[in-house]
Amino acid sequence: MSANENRQREQIVDFGRSLFERGLTAGSSGNLSVRLEDGWLLTPTNASLGRLDPASISKLDWDGRLVSGEPPSKEAFLHRAMYQAREKAGAIVHLHSTHSAAVSCMCGLNHDDCIPPLTPYFVMKIGRLPLVPYHRPGDPELGPAISKLAARHNAVLLANHGPVVSGASLEAAVYAAEELEETAKLFLLLRDLPSRPLDAAQIDELKTTFKLEI
Numbered sequence: 001m002s003a004n005e006n007r008q009r010e011q012i013v014d015f016g017r018s019l020f021e022r023g024l025t026a027g028s029s030g031n032l033s034v035r036l037e038d039g040w041l042l043t044p045t046n047a048s049l050g051r052l053d054p055a056s057i058s059k060l061d062w063d064g065r066l067v068s069g070e071p072p073s074k075e076a077f078l079h080r081a082m083y084q085a086r087e088k089a090g091a092i093v094h095l096h097s098t099h100s101a102a103v104s105c106m107c108g109l110n111h112d113d114c115i116p117p118l119t120p121y122f123v124m125k126i127g128r129l130p131l132v133p134y135h136r137p138g139d140p141e142l143g144p145a146i147s148k149l150a151a152r153h154n155a156v157l158l159a160n161h162g163p164v165v166s167g168a169s170l171e172a173a174v175y176a177a178e179e180l181e182e183t184a185k186l187f188l189l190l191r192d193l194p195s196r197p198l199d200a201a202q203i204d205e206l207k208t209t210f211k212l213e214i
């Protein structure tokens with residue numbers, strides 16, 4: 001096993017514990033994955049992110065076959081769909097985090113952009129967040145539905161379910177998922193209050209200054 005793979009396994013354990021302890025994932029929900037030179041790592045099925053073992057993390061090839069470790073999360077196909085659409089994605093975080101999941105259940109969402117640009121940090125880390133229509137757990141049609149939107153978006157929100165967020169590294173994907181969760185919280189807090197999201201000129205300034213692809 002390469003030194004990089006060892007390091008990535010340790011990072012999955014560390015970030016998993018951190019997300020679990022802060023209530024961003026409950027029970028055995030949520031899964032983390034990392035792209036390797038020779039396949040990818042994914043958290044196992046029925047595993048709590050709070051108590052992962054680096055040696056039993058699932059290692060898969062790009063056809064979805066298990067190379068080593070315990071059987072992978074049943075949501076493996078959802079990660080694979082996002083990696084296939086985003087060649088530069090180095091890691092993916094999928095959570096059922098409360099506030100993002102709450103937004104995913106709301107009526108009247110803009111399906112092209114579920115959460116308004118309330119802060120520059122949300123624009124910089126997530127950009128536009130499209131809604132993937134509802135699919136039952138394990139429905140194979142969910143994969144293509146994610147791929148279609150992930151080609152243009154580093155994060156998508158699954159209706160009545162939760163977010164799938166990609167990043168160049170696991171750290172970047174986790175931080176983006178946390179930014180999304182915090183902005184979902186702000187969105188819910190402001191729902192019945194007059195609020196002032198960033199305007200088009202302010203978003204253009206961010207795009208130019210930080211070379212954003214959104």
Ligand SMILES: [Zn+2]
Nearest residue numbers: 030075096161
């Ligand atoms: Zn899920």
